Amino acid sequence: MAQCEARLGQVCGIPSATQAAWSxxxxxxxxxxxxxxxxxxxxxxxxxxxxxxxxxxLAVRCCADCPARVECLAFALAADERDGIWGxxxxxxxxxxxxxxxx
Ligand code: SF4
Numbered sequence: 001m002a003q004c005e006a007r008l009g010q011v012c013g014i015p016s017a018t019q020a021a022w023s024x025x026x027x028x029x030x031x032x033x034x035x036x037x038x039x040x041x042x043x044x045x046x047x048x049x050x051x052x053x054x055x056x057x058l059a060v061r062c063c064a065d066c067p068a069r070v071e072c073l074a075f076a077l078a079a080d081e082r083d084g085i086w087g088x089x090x091x092x093x094x095x096x097x098x099x100x101x102x103x
Pocket of ligand 1: 036045062063064066067069070072073085088
């Protein structure tokens with residue numbers, strides 16, 4: 001749990017607009033966690049800081065098995081997370097997903 005708490009802690013100071021999405025993510029992890037990113041190498045989820053494509057691919061596969069994948073992605077979209085893998089998607093994939101919603 002420590003790695004995920006540290007990772008999730010990096011987005012502490014959450015804007016009020018994203019509190020609901022954050023709470024939903026935290027609620028799922030509290031019941032069904034730990035998330036795979038809690039137990040894996042944090043660098044795999046932060047390709048900007050550890051750009052090994054094999055690590056990123058591993059993170060994406062781990063996210064596919066995460067019980068909080070939907071909530072994680074919803075939070076990242078709500079928070080406009082710029083870095084990292086969230087809900088199994090990288091930034092470019094999240095931007096492509098969010099673009100139609102913003103229009
Ligand atoms: S979907 Fe991926 S990044 Fe999000 S909590 Fe689960 S394992 Fe971590």
